[in-house]
Amino acid sequence: MIVDQLINGIVLGSVYALMAIGYTMVWNVLRFINFAHGEVYMGGAFVALYLALLDMPLWLAYVGGVVAGALLGYLMEKVVYKHMRTAPKLNLLIAAIGIAILLQNVAQFVFGASPERLHSPFLTESVLIGGVLINQHYVFIIIIAIIVMALLEIFINRTLMGKAVQAAAQNIHATELMGINANKVISITFAVGSAVGAIAGILVGPIFLVYPTMGVFAGLKGFTASVMGGMGNIPGALVAGLMLGIVESFATGFISSGYRDAVAMVILLVILLVRPQGIFGKIVQEKV
Amino acid sequence: MKKMKELGYSKMGLIIGGIVLFFLPFLITNPYFIYVVNLILIYIILTLGLDLLVGYTGQVSLGHAGLFGIGAYSTALFSTKLDYSFWVTLPLATIITTMIGFVVGFIGLKLVEEYLVMATLAFGTILWLVFLNWSDLTGGPMGVSAIPAPPTIRIGSILEYGFNKYIDYYPLFVAFVLLSIFVTRLIIRSGFGRACTAIRDDELAAQAMGIPVFKTKVVMFTISSAYCGVAGALYAHFLHVVSPETFAFAMSVTILTMVMIGGQGSIIGAILGATLLTVTSEALRSTPELRMMIYGLLIILVMMFFPRGIMGLMHLFKEKFIKNKTVNTVVNSEVKKEGLRYE
Numbered sequence: 001m002i003v004d005q006l007i008n009g010i011v012l013g014s015v016y017a018l019m020a021i022g023y024t025m026v027w028n029v030l031r032f033i034n035f036a037h038g039e040v041y042m043g044g045a046f047v048a049l050y051l052a053l054l055d056m057p058l059w060l061a062y063v064g065g066v067v068a069g070a071l072l073g074y075l076m077e078k079v080v081y082k083h084m085r086t087a088p089k090l091n092l093l094i095a096a097i098g099i100a101i102l103l104q105n106v107a108q109f110v111f112g113a114s115p116e117r118l119h120s121p122f123l124t125e126s127v128l129i130g131g132v133l134i135n136q137h138y139v140f141i142i143i144i145a146i147i148v149m150a151l152l153e154i155f156i157n158r159t160l161m162g163k164a165v166q167a168a169a170q171n172i173h174a175t176e177l178m179g180i181n182a183n184k185v186i187s188i189t190f191a192v193g194s195a196v197g198a199i200a201g202i203l204v205g206p207i208f209l210v211y212p213t214m215g216v217f218a219g220l221k222g223f224t225a226s227v228m229g230g231m232g233n234i235p236g237a238l239v240a241g242l243m244l245g246i247v248e249s250f251a252t253g254f255i256s257s258g259y260r261d262a263v264a265m266v267i268l269l270v271i272l273l274v275r276p277q278g279i280f281g282k283i284v285q286e287k288v
Numbered sequence: 289m290k291k292m293k294e295l296g297y298s299k300m301g302l303i304i305g306g307i308v309l310f311f312l313p314f315l316i317t318n319p320y321f322i323y324v325v326n327l328i329l330i331y332i333i334l335t336l337g338l339d340l341l342v343g344y345t346g347q348v349s350l351g352h353a354g355l356f357g358i359g360a361y362s363t364a365l366f367s368t369k370l371d372y373s374f375w376v377t378l379p380l381a382t383i384i385t386t387m388i389g390f391v392v393g394f395i396g397l398k399l400v401e402e403y404l405v406m407a408t409l410a411f412g413t414i415l416w417l418v419f420l421n422w423s424d425l426t427g428g429p430m431g432v433s434a435i436p437a438p439p440t441i442r443i444g445s446i447l448e449y450g451f452n453k454y455i456d457y458y459p460l461f462v463a464f465v466l467l468s469i470f471v472t473r474l475i476i477r478s479g480f481g482r483a484c485t486a487i488r489d490d491e492l493a494a495q496a497m498g499i500p501v502f503k504t505k506v507v508m509f510t511i512s513s514a515y516c517g518v519a520g521a522l523y524a525h526f527l528h529v530v531s532p533e534t535f536a537f538a539m540s541v542t543i544l545t546m547v548m549i550g551g552q553g554s555i556i557g558a559i560l561g562a563t564l565l566t567v568t569s570e571a572l573r574s575t576p577e578l579r580m581m582i583y584g585l586l587i588i589l590v591m592m593f594f595p596r597g598i599m600g601l602m603h604l605f606k607e608k609f610i611k612n613k614t615v616n617t618v619v620n621s622e623v624k625k626e627g628l629r630y631e
Contacts, residue, residue, distance in 0.1 A: 033402045083592055090348055093402050094548060095591035097350075101541055102584030108577040216537070220413070223406060258421035265410040265417075272399055272407050 003132050005249050011138045013245020014145035018200035019222025020229060020237035021152065022073075022193035028169035028232045029189045032089065035096035036076060037197055038219020039103035042212065044069030044198020045205045046107055049118045058119055062202050069198020070191040072103075077190040082183070100215075107212040115214075118205030141203045148199055149238060155192065156234070165189055169232065197222075217261050221248075224268040230278025240279060301556060313458055322454040324570050326526060329461035330519050331562035333468045335546040336555065337515025342544070343553030344476055345508045346488030350540045351392060351408035354415030355513045357535030359385040359520020361419060364432040364530045374438035374525055381524075382517035389513020390506065397505045400491070412540055419532040431531030435524050457526055464518060472555055475511065484508050488553075538580065542569075545583050548590055551599025560598050 019041060026034045048065025052058055076099055084092050122136035129139075156162040167175045168185045176182040200222075201215070208214065225244045229236025244264060251263045271278070316322055334356060341347050363381035366372045372380070396407040419426050426432065438460070440450035451457060475481045483504050486494040495501050524530050542565065550561025565583070572579040594600050 033406070080588055080592060087591070087595065089401055090346075090405075091591045091595050093405060094348070094544065095588050097541060097544075098584045098587030098591065100584070101538075101580055102588065105577040105580040105584060109581065113577075220406075220409070227403075227406075256421060259417060262414050262417045265414050268410050269395070269407055272403055273395065276399065276403065 005253055006246065007132070007134055007138060009246030009249030010242060011141050011245070012249055013242035014142055015200045015204055015218070015241075016221050016225045016244050017238045017241025018145060018148060018196050018203075019218055020225035020241045021149075021234060022197040023223050023226040024229070024232055024234055024237045025165075025189050025193040027226070029165065029172065029186055030081075032081070032092055033096070033223065034073075034076070034081075034190075034193075035093060035219075036099040036103065037073075037194070037222065038215030038217075039100050039107075040069045040072050040076075040194040040197040040215070041201035041204075041218050041222075042107060042210075042215035043072045043103060043201075044194075045118060045201035045210045045214065046111055046212075048202045049116055049205060049210045050111070052119050058121060065202045066195050066198045069201070070195035073190040073194020073197070074187055076194075077187060082186075100219075104212050104215070111212065113212060115209035115211040118202065118210050120206035123206050137206055144199065144203060148196060152192075152196065152234070161185075161188055217264075220261075220268070221264045224264050224271070227268065227276075228271050228279055230280045233278060233280055236278055236280040305559075309462055313455055319454050322458065324566065326454060326457050326461050327570070328563050328566045329458075329465050330523050330526070331543070331546060331566050332465050332559050333515055333519040333522070334543050335550070335558040335562040336468050336472050337512045337519070338543050339547045339550075339552060339554075339558045340472060340475065340484075340515070341508055341512040342547050343551075343557075344481065344488060345484040345505060346491075347397065347505055347509070348405050348544070349396075349408040349509070349512070350405055350537070350544065351396075351410075351412030351415070352512075352516055352543050353535045353537065353539035354412035355385055355389050355392070355516035356520045356523070356539065356543075357415060357419055357530075357532070358388050359517035360524040360530045360535070361426055361432065361520075362517075363521040364435045364524045365425065367436055367525070368432055368434060374436075374521075377525075378518070378521045381521040382514055385517025385520060386510055386514045389516070390510040393506045393509030393513070397502060397509060409537070409540070412537065416532060416536050419535060426532070429532060431529060432524075433529040435528045435530070437528070438525055451525075457522075461522060461526075464522060468515060468518070469555055480504065480507070541583065541587075545587055548595075549586060549597050551597030551601075554597075554599040557597055557599035564598075 019037070022037045022040065023033060026032060026037070044065040046065075047068035048061045051061035051064045054061075056064070080095055080099060081092065084095060120137050120140070122140050125136040126133045127136055127139060128134075154162075156165060164175065164180045164185050165188065167178070167180065168182060168189075172182055172185075175185065200218070201210075204214075204218070221244060222241070225241040226237045228240035228244060229238070244267065247267065248260065248263050252260045255263075312325060313322065316325065334352070338349065338352050341349055359381045362384045363374075363377040366377040366380055367374065392408065392411045396404055396411060399407050419431075420429060422428075437451040440448060442448050449456070451460075476485075483494070483499045486497065486499055487501055487504060491501055546561035546565050547558060548561070549564060550559070551557030568582065569579050572582065590597060596603070
């Protein structure tokens with residue numbers, strides 16, 4: 001029983017960690033919380049679902065979903081955020097809320113509100129690992145999450161573009177002065193962060209189903225994880241995502257399932273108030 | 289001279305508004321339209337309350353739907369379970385909402401900007417989950433129904449006024465809207481209101497001038513939640529039923545959109561925003577997703593192109609065509625650059 005909860009927690013946690021990466025990457029470069037990130041998660045899952053319904057091979061549908069997610073994030077930035085760089089932060093945030101509302105309802109308009117199950121070849125099978133029977137799809141989620149994180153590590157630390165992203169995170173104006181195309185870096189950041197978010201949505205689709213508002217709580221929890229790990233800290237986001245998933249999974253065992261989503265909200269409030277710099281972060285004084 | 293003219297405009301607005309409010313019930317006889325007008329009046333109270341916080345203090349809350357819900361649920365429960373009269377439940381609901389608003393503000397306002405937004409959103413979500421899941425008290429997803437109308441007002445045998453039809457609520461709601469406008473004006477013209485404006489424009493500078501920033505923000509948040517309490521109580525007794533989905537995240541967004549579209553930091557803007565969006569949303573009642581799509585698109589467009597909303601547009605228009613051009617273009621460009629707000 002405890003082992004089951006732990007495994008559920010790790011699976012949930014890897015999904016939250018993937019979500020948190022999107023928030024953290026964008027925050028790193030633009031110092032802005034992309035409130036519509038949850039809708040990328042939803043959009044990716046919906047496109048994958050739709051492609052699978054069109055009798056495409058499942059792997060192609062999944063890849064299509066990821067590409068669509070990346071495109072959605074890229075377009076968001078190009079069409080809206082890019083034109084608001086000098087606007088007050090709050091205006092940007094409210095515009096992001098607008099995007100979230102728009103995308104949710106476009107999805108509802110196009111696909112309908114009823115939850116649908118995304119197909120997975122592994123869902124009906126289970127494997128025996130160390131004496132515990134685990135659903136194969138859960139194993140699939142964990143493996144994919146690890147691969148995505150490894151690829152991300154390589155992208156950020158081993159490629160030129162990754163280094164440009166890191167430079168932009170430190171000082172975007174200086175980056176531009178060094179001859180790096182800052183707009184391109186921002187676009188790439190949005191695309192990569194959103195692709196990771198869409199992967200999270202597609203991985204969850206077969207278990208928790210796909211519906212227009214699926215991104216709302218996933219987004220909030222991903223945000224919670226990124227705050228827990230310290231905004232801008234990618235390894236922190238991973239650990240915090242796992243922690244959040246495990247805590248939530250165990251807490252659900254003790255309280256009524258209706259309050260499940262409240263657990264993350266309470267954790268978010270506590271973290272924001274007690275350690276707003278995150279579990280692993282340092283405090284930065286506000287400058288004039 | 290300029291000031292006189294400004295005064296003339298606002299007085300003219302007041303007189304026109306008064307005439308419209310007075311004659312409206314004679315012009316509209318269709319009960320559905322009266323229902324919509326009453327809804328608009330409730331939304332105006334909510335919008336004024338949030339505008340005090342967003343437009344005048346610069347603190348955005350996405351938890352006001354939860355506070356609105358607290359107002360509605362407390363009045364609903366007091367009147368159905370304890371049989372209290374409307375005249376008792378209204379102040380009770382307002383007090384309860386104000387107290388909860390104080391707690392939310394006291395905790396949430398330790399944070400700034402987007403973190404405050406996320407914290408209030410978390411509070412709003414928690415309140416909504418409580419409405420939804422505490423079935424013994426709130427009736428769960430079904431909500432509370434059969435909330436009685438306010439009792440008939442009797443003054444001897446001279447006057448008897450009952451609340452049976454939609455139109456009977458109209459004078460009551462108008463009275464509360466006028467009261468809200470009056471209180472809002474009182475607040476923003478007081479020293480406290482000016483302190484709030486200073487915080488909005490530059491928090492660090494305000495602090496350096498000796499304004500107790502945190503305290504001022506918490507007081508404003510508390511006042512703002514009192515508006516939600518009043519609106520919630522009126523809403524519950526008007527519709528006779530409250531259910532959790534009304535007080536979900538979408539409601540917070542709706543109220544915020546009203547503030548933004550009308551133009552933050554303006555009473556007339558709040559009234560315009562509430563009216564415009566309620567009418568649109570009633571017109572699109574049969575297709576709720578289309579309505580929310582339009583909300584989303586409106587928010588994006590307003591934020592991208594006219595962050596000052598309708599009032600900002602009107603201000604620009606006035607400058608271009610009515611007043612001295614050279615002086616005002618300077619002011620205008622300054623306004624644009626610094627992100628300052630104006631009434």
